[in-house]
Amino acid sequence: MTSVRGARAGTRDTRLWHDIPMDVAHVIQSALAPVFLISGVGVMLGVLTNRLARIVDRARVWENEAEREAQRSADLEERLQVLARRARYISSAITMCAISALLVALVVVALFANAFLAVQLSALIALLFVAAMLALTGAFLTFLIEVRIATAAIRIGQPR
Numbered sequence: 001m002t003s004v005r006g007a008r009a010g011t012r013d014t015r016l017w018h019d020i021p022m023d024v025a026h027v028i029q030s031a032l033a034p035v036f037l038i039s040g041v042g043v044m045l046g047v048l049t050n051r052l053a054r055i056v057d058r059a060r061v062w063e064n065e066a067e068r069e070a071q072r073s074a075d076l077e078e079r080l081q082v083l084a085r086r087a088r089y090i091s092s093a094i095t096m097c098a099i100s101a102l103l104v105a106l107v108v109v110a111l112f113a114n115a116f117l118a119v120q121l122s123a124l125i126a127l128l129f130v131a132a133m134l135a136l137t138g139a140f141l142t143f144l145i146e147v148r149i150a151t152a153a154i155r156i157g158q159p160r
Contacts, residue, residue: 027112034111044139048097052087052090062076062079086146086149089145090142090146093146110128111125
C-alpha cells in the first residue's frame with residue numbers, strides 16, 4: 001500500500017485499517033458537496049419526469065381524438081410523432097441524470113473507502129466525478145433539445 005496521510009512520501013504504510021486515524025468529520029465535509037449535487041440531480045429528475053408525464057397524457061388525449069375524428073387524424077398523427085420524439089429525448093435525459101446521480105453516489109462511497117481502507121482512490125474519485133458531470137451535462141443538453149422541439153411545435157391561436 002502507498003502512504004496514507006501523515007506518513008512520509010515513498011514509504012509503505014504498514015498500519016492496519018483500525019489504526020488509521022479516522023477523521024470522520026473531514027470525510028463528511030468532503031462528501032457534503034456531492035450529496036448536495038445528488039439533491040440537485042433529484043430535482044432535475046423531478047422536472048424531467050413531470051415533463052414526460054405531461055407528454056404521455058397529451059399523447060393519450062390526441063390518440064383518442066384521432067380515433068374519433070378521421071378528418072384530423074393526419075394532423076394529430078404529426079403531433080403524436082413530435083410527442084414521441086420529445087418523449088425519447090426526455091427519457092434519454094432521465095437516464096443520464098440517473099447515471100449521474102449513481103456516479104456521484106459512488107464518489108461518496110469512494111471518499112469513505114479512500115479515508116478508511118488505506119487505499120489510494122483519488123484517481124477513481126476524480127474519474128467518477130468527471131463522468132458524473134459529463135452525464136449531467138449530456139442530460140441538460142438533451143433537455144435543451146427537447147425544450148427546443150416543444151417550443152417549435154407550439155401552436156397558439158387559429159392556424160392561418
